[in-house]
Amino acid sequence: MTHGPPATRLLLAEPVRALGTLAKLARRWPELQAAPRGDGRPLLLLPGLFNGDGAMFVMRRYLSALGYRAVGWELGRNFGPRAIGPQGERLLARVETVAREAGAPVTLIGVSLGGIMARIAAHRQPGLVREVVTVSAPFAGSPTATNVWRVYQWLSGERIDDPVVAALLAEAAAPLPVPASAIWSRSDGLVNGRACHTPNCRAIEVESGHLWVQMHPQVLRAIAEVLGGAPG
Numbered sequence: 001m002t003h004g005p006p007a008t009r010l011l012l013a014e015p016v017r018a019l020g021t022l023a024k025l026a027r028r029w030p031e032l033q034a035a036p037r038g039d040g041r042p043l044l045l046l047p048g049l050f051n052g053d054g055a056m057f058v059m060r061r062y063l064s065a066l067g068y069r070a071v072g073w074e075l076g077r078n079f080g081p082r083a084i085g086p087q088g089e090r091l092l093a094r095v096e097t098v099a100r101e102a103g104a105p106v107t108l109i110g111v112s113l114g115g116i117m118a119r120i121a122a123h124r125q126p127g128l129v130r131e132v133v134t135v136s137a138p139f140a141g142s143p144t145a146t147n148v149w150r151v152y153q154w155l156s157g158e159r160i161d162d163p164v165v166a167a168l169l170a171e172a173a174a175p176l177p178v179p180a181s182a183i184w185s186r187s188d189g190l191v192n193g194r195a196c197h198t199p200n201c202r203a204i205e206v207e208s209g210h211l212w213v214q215m216h217p218q219v220l221r222a223i224a225e226v227l228g229g230a231p232g
Helices: 008-012 014-032 053-066 089-102 113-124 149-156 163-173 217-227
Strands: 042-046 069-072 106-111 129-135 180-184 202-205
Touching (some): 008 014, 042 113, 053 106, 053 217, 089 106, 089 113, 106 113, 113 180, 129 217, 180 217
Parallel strands (some): 042 069, 106 129, 180 202
8 A cells, every 4th residue: 555755734743742752751751660560571672763772762761660671772873774784684683692692582672764674673583583563663655655765865875766675665564473563653744654554463553743752651651561461
């Protein structure tokens, strides 16, 4: 199915909604502590385009406080293949390292572009991945279903009409061999929410913009409930 980019009004609202996310986080931080407790399993957090581990600090701190072993990807800023390697080899090596050190398969949690990368890694290393959780990741649609595809081309050096890029997107969209959950928002101003989930994964809708979505209280709670096995 072909999806167009989000409406301009949603795009223009993103900065204000991002500030609102910080306010909501501060207000709802205490109640977030009531989420299901973790069991020490390893979690690898993958940031979105142009972001690095610093952007995932709140999520990492929150999930660590719940009792998980949450770690960053340690690959610098996410510039697409420039960060993970032409064939994703740097990311795959990081998954292998985390799994080996923990002695258990890794849960991958990816935001936006990081979610697409998480799904590709799960296809290629199913024995090392326990499950995948994506947040506002447009893995199920065309790159033009976003308002940032030109920025992606500039930062990554990749063209979205390149057959290699198309093949990677097709791989990301294919049903995963491990459990998968997709957190998405129909009011996302950067990526079309309908491109962020498929019938082959558990879809969880939240009310959020895209900027700083990794710090949104609804997103953090949804991730905690997925990891804790909450139904629905």
